[in-house]
Amino acid sequence: MTNVFGKYTHYNTVIHKLDPRIKIIGLIIFMVSCFLPYGNFMNTFLILGVMALLIIILMLISKSSFLDFLKSLKFMWFMALFLLIINVFIPYNSINSLHVMIKFSNGYTLYWEGLMNTLMVLIRLIMMMALTLIFTATTTPMDITYGFEFYLYPLKFIHFPVEVIAMTMSLALRFVPTLLLEANRIMNAQKSRGVDYERGFISKKIKSIITLIIPLLISCFSISDDLSLAMNARGYDPYAKRTRYRKLFFTKKDLFAVFFIIIFLSFFILISVLSKAYGINLLEFLFYNIPKGSTF
Structure with a gap:
């Protein structure tokens, strides 16, 4: 993998x-x-x-x-x-x-x-x-x-x-590889449609990057929405008192x-x-x- x-x-x-x-x-x-x-x-x-x-x-x-x-x-x-x-x-x-x-x-x-x-x-x-x-x-x-x-x-x-900030930071770190995977998927899809991200002048590369940024933003909002729905479905409450499945020693x-x-x-x-x-x-x-x- x-x-x-x-x-x-x-x-x-x-x-x-x-x-x-x-x-x-x-x-x-x-x-x-x-x-x-x-x-x-x-x-x-x-x-x-x-x-x-x-x-x-x-x-x-x-x-x-x-x-x-x-x-x-x-x-x-x-x-x-x-x-x-x-x-x-x-x-x-x-x-x-x-x-x-x-x-x-x-x-x-x-x-x-x-x-x-x-x-x-x-x-x-x-x-x-x-x-x-x-x-x-x-x-x-x-x-x-x-x-x-x-x-x-x-x-x-x-x-x-504290719990809200910690969870937010954890989700932000977790989103980094997710966004990289999503960007790679979108780039491959755009390359199959003839978009070239590597060759050409700077102006052409900027136009090519725009074709990546807009779908990536839409995908980010979609992933965030799915994540929030999944957390709500599992009854996540950031302010509730919670126990730890694994204690740190x-x-x-x-x-x-x-x-x-x-x-x-x-x-x-x-x-x-x-x-x-x-x-x-x-x-x-x-x-x-x-x-x-x-x-x-």
């Missing part, structure tokens, strides 16, 4: 067995760590490389599909172009030393810093997508709901509808995961603080400032 980005796939792996509350906090910490400032471009790329290696290891452990993840990246070309325009074609007035990439005859200059910023943002977005894939592929929608309810529970004291695996997350967060916060406060270059620190006589 073909995997879909964001769809839960059942495997008997360690990550699948982890408590969803641990996975939610781990997901947030990983994403925050991706966007921490690390001083300069070289430090940032080195840290992002370490994070990418950890993400690849997590994908291998969770048996997440690399092929489906790579397929999902083809939709990022528009984001890459937009970021390139924002970072490369807008002058940098706040940076003292810039490295010229291209200088035009009208006096406008493109800088390498803009290209590097674009690359860093794209890498971070790709890593966030990979982390989201691991989370949604290893956690059932109900477990996601339980996890969000746990973290939102203190808001109950101010009469905040912390195990030794969860404690080990918490320990790993704390070590991970502490390490990258330390690197970020040292890089910003003391201007440490990680490459020089690791490879050049080695005492004589020490083994490497």
